[in-house]
Amino acid sequence: MNRLYHVPLSPFCRKVRLSLAEKKIEVELVEERYWEQDSDFLRRNPAGKVPVLKLDGKLLSESSAICEYLEEIHPEPALMPSKPEERFEVRRLVSWFDDKFHHEVTSKLLYERVNKKVMQLGYPDSKNVKAGAVKIKYHLDYIGWLLDQRRWLAGNSLTLADFAAAAHLSCLDYISDVDWNRNANVRDWYAKIKSRPAFRGILADQVPGFPPPEHYADLDF
Numbered sequence: 001m002n003r004l005y006h007v008p009l010s011p012f013c014r015k016v017r018l019s020l021a022e023k024k025i026e027v028e029l030v031e032e033r034y035w036e037q038d039s040d041f042l043r044r045n046p047a048g049k050v051p052v053l054k055l056d057g058k059l060l061s062e063s064s065a066i067c068e069y070l071e072e073i074h075p076e077p078a079l080m081p082s083k084p085e086e087r088f089e090v091r092r093l094v095s096w097f098d099d100k101f102h103h104e105v106t107s108k109l110l111y112e113r114v115n116k117k118v119m120q121l122g123y124p125d126s127k128n129v130k131a132g133a134v135k136i137k138y139h140l141d142y143i144g145w146l147l148d149q150r151r152w153l154a155g156n157s158l159t160l161a162d163f164a165a166a167a168h169l170s171c172l173d174y175i176s177d178v179d180w181n182r183n184a185n186v187r188d189w190y191a192k193i194k195s196r197p198a199f200r201g202i203l204a205d206q207v208p209g210f211p212p213p214e215h216y217a218d219l220d221f
Contacts, residue, residue: 005032005052008205012063013051014167019067021198023074035119079160090154093161106168108132109177144183166193176213195219
């Protein structure tokens with residue numbers, strides 16, 4: 001049985017889930033309380049991080065490495081372009097969202113509002129929350145600027161870059177931390193992503209103690 005050890009509101013797990021769903025690779029989702037450092041989980045990934053994908057008897061970790069591995073063994077539908085310069089742009093943007101956006105926004109909003117409570121680490125740090133609320137405006141403007149020039153984030157085709165961005169934004173949308181009225185291009189792009197069959201599992205997520213807003217699963221916002 002193929003399994004993905006994950007946390008529902010992890011953007012890194014969601015990126016892998018979207019790639020798997022887009023490529024129609026069926027897996028069993030297993031929620032993992034990675035912060036408890038369970039010995040069985042640490043045997044699967046000594047780094048103690050999610051996601052971990054068990055696929056065809058192999059244990060795979062690190063979300064971007066997993067997604068590129070999936071691209072190699074299941075090349076259709078393609079989430080990476082064929083030209084080197086286009087693949088570079090996809091990888092640059094995946095890194096942008098998983099590094100810069102995560103550090104400046106996701107860790108300041110989602111981790112403070114949700115993860116601290118779930119992990120029993122205390123109350124949100126208001127300074128971090130305020131910093132994340134400021135920074136997300138910059139990032140939404142940057143996404144809008146990209147979409148002024150392109151149909152999708154990295155070019156004219158849907159790629160892993162779109163899934164990386166949507167993974168982070170969907171987690172933040174779950175806690176109502178995205179102003180979709182800030183940029184019409186961003187809103188329209190997310191509506192296209194949100195409407196894909198691959199996104200259905202993401203929209204069905206329910207985290208105990210944190211009900212999503214009414215618009216979260218509404219394909220028309």
